[in-house]
Amino acid sequence: MAKEASNGENHVNTKPPPEPSPLRKAKFFQANMRILVTGGAGFIGSHLVDKLMQNEKNEVIVVDNYFTGSKDNLSQWIGHPRFELRRHDITEPLLIEVDKIYHLACPASPIFYKYNPVKTIKTNVIGTLNMLGLAKRVGARILLTSTSEVYGDPLVHPQDETYWGNVNPIGVRSCYDEGKRVAETLMFDYHRQHGIEIRIARIFNTYGPRMNIDDGRVVSNFIAQAIRDEPLTVQLPGTQTRSFCYVSDMVDGLIRLMEGDHTGPINIGNPGEFTMLELAETVKEMINPKVKIITVENTPDDPRQRKPDITKAKELLGWEPKVKLRDGLPLMEDDFRKRIGVPRK
Ligand SMILES: NC(=O)c1ccc[n+]([C@@H]2O[C@H](COP(=O)([O-])OP(=O)(O)OC[C@H]3O[C@@H](n4cnc5c(N)ncnc54)[C@H](O)[C@@H]3O)[C@@H](O)[C@H]2O)c1
């Protein structure tokens, strides 16, 4: 108990502590979970924030450097008493008090992560170290959004979490895929050495509203091209496959992983597998039957096939995706038409 000097004598201060501000009793101060979302102004991050904010017990803090993200994605929350947005680059240390960390910050589209590869690897390595240091200091649980790219050009199909991958360590994608592999290593080293509570999601290709129009990833490219009456650019050979997960399913999977008892890594993705030619045909049929499909050069080290084995997610998280590609594409089309300014005919 604090002592105070009065009339030259020391005696115990029996005064009750000051009343907290009356605002403290307001509904918005009842949040009992402070959650940090790094990269929360990006595509998946902003949808995750929407979901977390629906829970009145959550206070959400986003840090983002706006490299590929935008304040527009969070406009509905700016000014909300349970929400805070900070411009911050995670390669710099962050001092903050939080209970949980969803660590998403990292450019995800190949054109953006290759743009400044040294920065990409710094984000994955130094950024993840900073977030783990923060988790250690405040005792927060931390979830890393790793990627199916840790499997590289996989020799096992579909990919389950026991597969160690087939990754080129010196290629143009390495800043991202090797960067994420180091980030996973750091997560487990902090877990084993310091007892940090960790969760690792291996995310497979995810699509949905709010992707950057010129993001460069295949679903956003094809939809934007179909809306603008431009040819759909299938990169050769066109027989390479991907499995596309709608963003609401992804967010549901990430929250289940964070709230559950399993460190992971756990694959989160939709096992529906398509060749890029099939995807182009589907977009053409659904959005613009008149549009042309052309083939263009590919980039080095493009994985030839990719499909998640989601047995672990089903068994350990009770999670599986609900939205089929044909149901998700029109939702993304609506958003892209609004932003490009071309209504449906
Ligand atoms: N979308 C997918 O298909 C997919 C697949 C696998 C893994 N992931 C992972 O999920 C996460 C989110 O992906 P997304 O699709 O939303 O990408 P995105 O590019 O839309 O979002 C990434 C966000 O991180 C921010 N960011 C980047 N570097 C930063 C830095 N140094 N400091 C602070 N903020 C930084 C960006 O500005 C952006 O807001 C990434 O970690 C990505 O690797 C995504």
Ligand SMILES: O=c1ccn([C@@H]2O[C@H](COP(=O)(O)OP(=O)(O)O[C@H]3OC[C@@H](O)[C@H](O)[C@H]3O)[C@@H](O)[C@H]2O)c(=O)[nH]1
């Ligand atoms: O216009 C295009 C763009 C891409 N593609 C092809 O579509 C496939 C998917 O390419 P994307 O650029 O969408 O994404 P990738 O699957 O290569 O990488 C993604 O994987 C998982 C995440 O970690 C990242 O979001 C991203 O790296 C590739 O085979 C690519 O060659 C096209 O055919 N046409």
